[in-house]
Amino acid sequence: MPREHTPRVIGNRVLLTLWLAAAIGVALLPFATLSPNRLVSGQPVMLWQALPGWQLGALGLIAAGLLLAALARGLASRTACWLGLALTLPLLGLTLFALGDYAQRALAEASPAARVSQGGAFWLLLLAAALIAVDALQRLRLALLARALFALLALGLIGACLASDLLAPLSLMREFANQRDIFVAQGLRHLALVGGALLPALALGLPLGLVATRSRRWRDGLFSVLNVFQTLPSIAVFGLLIAPLAALAHAVPWLGELGVSGIGVAPAIIALVLYSLLPVVRNTYAGLAGVPATTLEAARGMGMTSRQILWRVGLPLALPVILSGLRIVTVQAIGLTVVAALIGAGGFGAFIFQGLGQYAIDLVLLGAIPTIVLAVIADFLLQLLVAASRPPGTR
Amino acid sequence: MIELQGLTKTYAGKRVVDDVSLTLQSGEFGVLIGPSGCGKSTTLKMINRLIPLSEGRILINGDDVTQLPVEQLRRRIGYAIQSTGLFPHWSVARNVATVPQLLKWPKARIDDRVDELMTLFQLDPAEFRDKYPHQLSGGQAQRVGVARALAADPEVLLMDEPFGAVDPLTRETLQAEMRRVHAQTGKTIVFVTHDMDEALALATRIALLNGGRLVQYERPIEMLVDPADDFVREFIGQADLGLKLLSRRFVHQYQRRARLAPETGLERLDEHAWLVDAEGRPSALAGARLDDADAITRVKPEWIATPEMSMKEALSRMVWYRVTALPVVDRDGRLIAEVGMPGVMGIEGDGAAREAAS
DSSP, rough: OOHSOOOOSSSHHHHHHHHHHHHHHHSOOOOOEEESSSSSSSEEHHHHHHHHHHHHHHHHHHHHHHHHHBBBSOOHHHHHHHHHHHHHHHHHHHHHHHHHHHHHHHTTTSSSOOEEEEEEHHEEEHHHHHHHHHEEEEEEEHHHHHHHHHHHHHHHHHHHHHHHHHTTTTHHHHHHHHHHHHHHHHHHHHHHHHHHHHHHHHHHHHHHHHHHHHHHHHHHHHHHHHHHHHHHHHHHHHHHHHHHHHHHEEEEEEEETTOOOOOSHHHHHHHHHHHHHHHHHHHHHHHHTTTTTTHHHHHHTTTHHHHIIIIIIHHHHHHHHHHHHHHHHHHHHHHHHHHHHTTTTOOHHHHHHHHHHHHHHHHHHHHHHHHHHHHHHHHHHHHHHHHHSOGGGGG | OEEEEEEEEEEEEEEEEEOOOOOOOOEEEEEEEOOSSSSSSHHHHHHHHOOOOOOOEEEEEEGGGGGGOOHHHHHHHEEEEETTTOOOOOOOOHHHHHHHHHHTTTTTHHHHHHHHHHTTOOOOOHHHHHGGGSSOOOOHHHHHHHHHHTTTOOSEEEEEEETTTTTTHHHHHHHHHHHHHHHHHOOEEEESSSSSHHHHHHHHHHEETTTEEEEEEEEEEEEEHSSSSSSHHHHHHHHTTTHHHHHOOOOHHHHOOOOOSSSSSSGGGOEEEEEETSSOOEEESSSSSSSSSTTTOOOGGOBBTTTTBBBHHHHHHHHHHHEEEEEEEEEESSSSEEHHHHTTOOOOOHHHHHHHHH
16 A cells, blocks of 8 residues: 555645634634624724633633544544544534624623624634535535535524524624515515526526527527626616616507516616526536437337427426526626616625725625625535436436 | 338439348348448338338238337337337336337236246346346346337337447347247347358348349348359458358257277277266267367367257367367257268268257
C-alpha cells in the first residue's frame, strides 16, 4: 500500500480549507455589532468578547473535532465524514444560541433603542457548517432520502431557534416582529408571483417544446426568439413592459379592471413567463429528442398511435430532463421575482429595496434571507422530484 | 401469405426499390438479402407501412395493407429490429405485453401469454419478468425483442437485421433458437440480413436484391447450386461454396451406423470402431485418427455430433480434432450413429440415418 510509505496528514482537504477559512474569519471579523440605535452603524464585537467561557470551550471542542475529522490519522475516512457531519448540527445550534444569548446580555445593560446585529463571523460560521455538511453528505454518498432527513433536521433546529424567544433581541428579529404581517403578505405574494409565472410557462413551454421536436423550421425560429428574451436584462424587460401594458389597459378597460396595468403584477408575471420559457422549451425538446430513435421506431412498428408513443414512451423517458428544466426555471423565477418589486409587484424584494433606500441593512436581510431559503428548498424538492421521475430501468 | 406486386419506392426521383414482385407462402421463412443500400430494409418497412410505398401492392393473406388502418395493421404484424428497441423504462414482462395491451387483452390472458413466450425463448419467467432491459445481456435482450414481436400471435413476423448487433457466438445461438421457434410456431417470417451465412442458416426462401431490384428469389440450396447471374455468384462467394452447401445439410441426413469395437483384439481392427460405456455413451474411438491410425482416442465432448448439427459444423470439428469420424448421440448422450468424411462429400447415410431424418 502506497499509503504506508508516504503517510498523509490531511484526509479531507475541503473540510480543512473550510475550517481554516472559518478560523481566519472568526479572528478578523466581528461576531456581532452593538449600536445605540437602528440607523447608526455599530461597534464591532469579536467572538471572544461576545461569548462566555463555557460557550468558547464548547466551540473549541467542536473545532477540535472537526480538525480531527479533516486529518487522515486516527479515524477511518467514513467515520471522519460521519463525525464532521454530526458536528455541523452543534456548530449550527451553538452559533445561533451564542448570538441570541449575547444580544440578551448586551441589551440588558444598554439603552432601549440599542440594537445588536449579527456580524461577519456569525455568517461565516453558519456558512462553514452548511458547506461542511454538504461536503460530508456528498462523500458519504447517502441516498437522497437520507440527505433530505438531515436537511430537515437542520431546518428544524433553525426553526426551533426562530420560534423560541432566543433570537428575539436581535435587530433583524425585531425588524421582523415589526413587519410580521407585511412579511407574511409579501411572502405569499412572492409565492403567488412565482406560481403565477410557472404555470403559464409550463402550459406554453411544454407544447412549444413538443412542436420543436416535430419541425426543424419551428425549432430554429422558436429558439432564436426565446434566446433574445433570455439575454435581455430583467430590469430592462420590466421597464419596457410598462408603456405597452399601460396603453393596453387604457385601450381595453375590462383588462384594466382585471388588474392589468403598466406596473404591478401583470408586467411582472409576463416578464417572468418570458424568462421561464426558454429553459422549459429547451429541456422539453432535449428530453424528447434524447429518446433513442430505435425505441421510437419499435413503438411505431408495434402499432402505437402518435399519442400513445408520446404518453407511454416519449414523455416518461423525457420526464427527468423536463423536470430539470422546471428546477432551473423555479430557482430562477424565485430570484427574478425580487427584481419585480421594483415595478411594484411586491414580494420579498419589496423589503430589499425599501431597506436599500433607508440604508437599513436588517430590512434588506429580511427580504434576502427568505428568498435564498425559498430557492434552496425549491431546488432540493425539485431535485427529489427529478430523481423520483427517473424510470426504474434507467436509474 | 405475403405477396409483393410491383413494389416500388421512389426517393427524390431515385427508385430505391424497383418493381419487386414475390410471393411468400404461409409458414415460410423468407430472407431479404443484398449489399448495403439494395433496398431490403425499405422493402421490409413498406410491409408494415413504416415507409409508405410509391407504387405496387402488398397483400397479407389477400388483404391490401394500404386498405387497413395503419395501427391496426401493425398490431397484426410482429416487428423486431436490430438493437432490440426495447422500452428501457418498462420491465421485460411489460415490454413483451406491449401489443396485447394495445389490443386491450384481459390481464390474465396477457400474463399467461408473457410467461408462455418467455418460456418459448428459454427465459425463466420467475427470473426475468421484472428485470429491466439494461439488466439483460445482448442475447437475452434480443430474445425479449423477438418474444415481444410474437406476443399478440401475429400472422406475420418482420425482422430487420435483429441479430446484427450481437457477438458471433450469441448470433449462432439465436439463429438456432429462431429455427426452432419457426418450426414450433409455423409463422410466416420476413427477415432482413446482409449476412449470407445467416440467410443460409435460417431461410426457406432467399430473395437477393441489388440496386433496388430483385435479382433472384429461390430456395437456398437451389440458389447456391444454380445462381441466376454473376452478381449472385459473387455475392454468395465462390471460394467457400462447398462449405455454404454444408451449412444447409444436417448430420441426420448423412449419419451411418456406428461400428462397435469387439471386447478383445482392438489392435487387429481393419476399420475404426467405437467403445461405449455401460449407459451406451461413446467413450473412445479406436482408429480413425489422422496422425496415428491405430491409436485409441478418448471421446471428448467437443467432438460429439448431434443429428440437428449442420454438416459444416461437423466438418469443422473433424478438421480441428483431426479425426475422420464423429459419434452421433441422442439427447441422453447415447451413441446412435456416426458421421464421417463420406457424409461431408455428400454421400447419403444408411437406413438408420434416413429413419432418424424422417
